[in-house]
Amino acid sequence: MSWNRKHLLDIESLSAAEILTVLDTARAFKAVGERAIKKVPALRGKTVVNLFVEPSTRTRISFELSEQRLSADIINFTAEASSLKKGETLKDTAKNLEALNADFIVIRHSAAGAPHFLSRVLNSHVINAGDGAHEHPTQALLDAFTIRERKGKIEGLNVTILGDILFSRVARSNIWALTKLGARVTLCGPATLVPRTFEQMGCRVTHNVDEAIRDADIIHLLRIQHERQRQTMFPSIGEYTQLFGLNKARLAQTKPDSLVMHPGPINRGVEIDSDIADSDRSLILEQVTNGIAVRMAVLFLVNGGKGPQEIAAS
Amino acid sequence: MNSLLLTGGRVIDPANRLDAPADVLISDGKIAAVGNDAAKQAPANVERMDVSGLVVCPGLIDLHVHFREPGQTAKETIATGTAAAVRGGFTSVVCMPNTSPSIDNAAAVALVHERASQHGVVNVFVAGAITKGIAGEELAPIGGLKRAGVVAITDDGHCVQNNELMRRACEYAKMFDLPLMDHCQDYSLVTTGVMHEGYWSTALGLQGWPSAGEEMIVARNILLAELTGANVHCQHLSAAGSVALIRAAKKRGVPISGEACPHHFTLTDAAIAGSEKFWATDGKQLTLNSQLSSLNLPSWPNYDTNFKMNPPLRSARDREAILEGLADGTIEILCSDHAPHCGFEKEVEFDYAPFGITGLEVELALSLMQLYHAKRLSLADLIAKYTVAPARLLRLKKGTLNVGADADVTVIDPEREWTFERADTASKSFNNPFYGWPLKGKAVATIVGGKKVWVEQAEAVAV
Numbered sequence: 001m002s003w004n005r006k007h008l009l010d011i012e013s014l015s016a017a018e019i020l021t022v023l024d025t026a027r028a029f030k031a032v033g034e035r036a037i038k039k040v041p042a043l044r045g046k047t048v049v050n051l052f053v054e055p056s057t058r059t060r061i062s063f064e065l066s067e068q069r070l071s072a073d074i075i076n077f078t079a080e081a082s083s084l085k086k087g088e089t090l091k092d093t094a095k096n097l098e099a100l101n102a103d104f105i106v107i108r109h110s111a112a113g114a115p116h117f118l119s120r121v122l123n124s125h126v127i128n129a130g131d132g133a134h135e136h137p138t139q140a141l142l143d144a145f146t147i148r149e150r151k152g153k154i155e156g157l158n159v160t161i162l163g164d165i166l167f168s169r170v171a172r173s174n175i176w177a178l179t180k181l182g183a184r185v186t187l188c189g190p191a192t193l194v195p196r197t198f199e200q201m202g203c204r205v206t207h208n209v210d211e212a213i214r215d216a217d218i219i220h221l222l223r224i225q226h227e228r229q230r231q232t233m234f235p236s237i238g239e240y241t242q243l244f245g246l247n248k249a250r251l252a253q254t255k256p257d258s259l260v261m262h263p264g265p266i267n268r269g270v271e272i273d274s275d276i277a278d279s280d281r282s283l284i285l286e287q288v289t290n291g292i293a294v295r296m297a298v299l300f301l302v303n304g305g306k307g308p309q310e311i312a313a314s
Numbered sequence: 315m316n317s318l319l320l321t322g323g324r325v326i327d328p329a330n331r332l333d334a335p336a337d338v339l340i341s342d343g344k345i346a347a348v349g350n351d352a353a354k355q356a357p358a359n360v361e362r363m364d365v366s367g368l369v370v371c372p373g374l375i376d377l378h379v380h381f382r383e384p385g386q387t388a389k390e391t392i393a394t395g396t397a398a399a400v401r402g403g404f405t406s407v408v409c410m411p412n413t414s415p416s417i418d419n420a421a422a423v424a425l426v427h428e429r430a431s432q433h434g435v436v437n438v439f440v441a442g443a444i445t446k447g448i449a450g451e452e453l454a455p456i457g458g459l460k461r462a463g464v465v466a467i468t469d470d471g472h473c474v475q476n477n478e479l480m481r482r483a484c485e486y487a488k489m490f491d492l493p494l495m496d497h498c499q500d501y502s503l504v505t506t507g508v509m510h511e512g513y514w515s516t517a518l519g520l521q522g523w524p525s526a527g528e529e530m531i532v533a534r535n536i537l538l539a540e541l542t543g544a545n546v547h548c549q550h551l552s553a554a555g556s557v558a559l560i561r562a563a564k565k566r567g568v569p570i571s572g573e574a575c576p577h578h579f580t581l582t583d584a585a586i587a588g589s590e591k592f593w594a595t596d597g598k599q600l601t602l603n604s605q606l607s608s609l610n611l612p613s614w615p616n617y618d619t620n621f622k623m624n625p626p627l628r629s630a631r632d633r634e635a636i637l638e639g640l641a642d643g644t645i646e647i648l649c650s651d652h653a654p655h656c657g658f659e660k661e662v663e664f665d666y667a668p669f670g671i672t673g674l675e676v677e678l679a680l681s682l683m684q685l686y687h688a689k690r691l692s693l694a695d696l697i698a699k700y701t702v703a704p705a706r707l708l709r710l711k712k713g714t715l716n717v718g719a720d721a722d723v724t725v726i727d728p729e730r731e732w733t734f735e736r737a738d739t740a741s742k743s744f745n746n747p748f749y750g751w752p753l754k755g756k757a758v759a760t761i762v763g764g765k766k767v768w769v770e771q772a773e774a775v776a777v
Contacts, residue, residue, distance in 0.1 A: 012517070089662055111663035112519035113617030120615055121661075132665070134519025169519060197516040 011176040025297035028308035043072035066295035140173030155182030163222030188212035322366030328698035329714035343764035373405025373722025378649035385414030390654040393433035397740035400768035403757025405722035406437040412471035418443035420462035468495035484544035498531035525553035552625040554635030573647040576680035588616035603688040612750035624669035654743030682755030725759035
């Protein structure tokens with residue numbers, strides 16, 4: 001087993017062996033989740049603070065449930081209720097939480113690098129639950145887990161990530177994880193949202209969706225947003241859907257066993273056809289389920305856990 | 315009579331094309347003699363300073379510093395800023411007007427002059443604002459600023475976006491022979507960018523600040539300088555395209571000029587990914603060029619806000635283009651953009667940290683390493699960019715060792731190897747990425763108006 005890290009800050013700095021350690025450990029935790037009693041005592045007596053400086057529902061709930069299943073004590077701290085709005089710095093807020101003897105800080109923040117910054121000023125374990133447009137490591141790990149579970153492997157697969165890549169931390173974490181594990185990654189979307197600089201991260205970039213998904217084993221869709229600040233990025237949701245939306249006709253041109261993923265929340269009829277989202281080609285809900293096991297694995301390993309054997313024994 | 319004789323040095327005075335062994339005699343705050351017979355003219359009781367093996371040159375000028383007075387004295391004051399200046403070898407500085415309130419009227423200029431006369435250890439010149447409150451909307455009282463003694467106008471930290479307003483500022487300032495200095499940043503292109511737009515901004519998930527955001531305004535300034543005949547000076551150039559634009563404009567005689575800061579021609583955007591990434595990529599060239607006897611490379615983490623400044627650190631290609639621009643004379647002036655910030659202000663998320671780093675205490679060493687030791691510029695040509703060139707742009711009677719000139723003199727040991735340490739910092743702030751760096755070349759004595767205001771390894775002389 002290969003894991004000596006105190007924090008989980010990003011996927012970029014992990015080795016393939018470390019990623020596989022998380023995936024293997026998560027497999028053992030998934031089995032725990034299928035038992036009648038879903039709880040293990042791995043983090044009993046430990047305190048976890050979920051420091052969500054940017055709103056999130058599904059990631060926070062997934063972390064909370066993972067922490068509960070590991071028997072940790074939990075504090076939820078959200079930006080709306082916090083003193084960050086009163087001008088306290090992130091460092092001071094985090095130091096205060098640490099002064100309450102928090103063992104783990106799970107942080108979601110709109111500024112890239114915020115978890116890295118915290119890891120330097122705190123003694124607690126820091127887990128990145130999404131930092132700006134940088135990374136969302138547990139999402140990429142659960143995506144990799146889901147792919148490996150369904151396809152039996154990751155090496156050699158063609159994975160196409162389709163949508164808003166530029167602003168996506170999910171895309172970046174997935175690019176690192178999948179390329180490290182030997183998949184071929186293609187990025188596709190409007191040129192404004194998929195700049196060529198991503199090629200230097202080891203991916204192929206194309207703006208032709210049919211070509212992008214033709215040989216894909218996995219089509220990973222990202223949510224498209226058209227808020228005010230992004231109106232210079234593409235003209236309208238309607239045009240996006242026409243050019244890049246995954247519809248039945250497009251899916252029919254791909255490999256018969258290609259599978260569709262999405263980190264959620266999905267926009268039915270925008271980036272994904274409603275029927276596809278509900279079809280047996282969709283892994284969307286499996287991703288959610290696997291998120292618990294993967295986040296349990298991360299917390300367990302970061303706490304010094306020794307891998308799947310220990311869980312099986314518990 | 316108060317006299318000082320510097321003996322045995324190599325005197326480099328680019329304004330007079332002098333680079334030769336000579337003695338320098340200072341009397342009553344003025345240069346009295348330069349040459350082999352200077353000692354003969356000295357009074358019997360002259361104080362002697364042996365500078366053999368060292369370079370003696372006109373006092374260095376940094377035409378781009380932020381001393382934060384009035385209003386931001388937690389970051390820096392004229393007292394601490396000028397103390398940092400003398401340690402870096404600087405005898406004159408030009409303070410930027412983006413203080414709080416900004417220096418956009420004669421009374422504010424008078425205040426800074428007053429504070430400088432009380433607390434300053436070097437000559438403090440003032441740049442006034444182009445627009446009221448540096449808001450980019452209406453002209454500041456440029457005539458009144460000129461009468462109050464500003465040496466240039468600039469909205470530094472900000473950039474006048476309205477092209478018509480900038481054109482009128484050029485025409486108006488030209489009446490007073492007052493150069494305009496511009497921080498070149500097109501707001502609509504740069505939006506909320508915090509680092510150079512490129513691979514590293516992509517990988518780090520930080521909002522990019524594209525080179526075109528600078529080049530667009532450099533091009534605008536060239537057109538306006540050409541249209542109005544006013545002197546426009548482009549501040550802290552960072553992008554390759556800016557250098558190419560200025561090179562071509564100068565060829566056709568446009569009154570445009572530019573300056574460069576050592577961080578832009580030493581570091582690159584890779585530094586924001588942390589020292590490991592930097593030394594493995596763009597830093598390699600730096601270690602090859604450094605000409606140091608030993609290399610003890612410093613380390614720093616990713617997202618370190620001491621690498622956040624505006625304009626941002628750019629690519630290795632841009633760094634090379636800036637160095638080429640300095641080498642071929644396209645960029646005539648070197649400066650620091652010394653921008654102090656409190657520790658707590660920088661100890662935040664990268665997005666939220668203020669832009670800027672200090673620079674007065676290391677800029678000479680970094681310039682010597684990247685330009686002189688790397689064999690891109692002669693010592694005389696490098697010194698010219700810190701002396702005669704800024705003096706010429708700002709019409710200062712400084713930057714030479716002419717007999718009768720103010721006795722502002724810097725003594726430099728270009729070969730001295732040293733490490734920049736926090737404990738040696740005189741600035742009030744420590745937001746600098748070069749702590750712990752092995753450096754080569756250092757000012758060892760700084761003389762302002764005939765007074766030794768700083769001598770290395772000695773107590774600072776009381777002033």
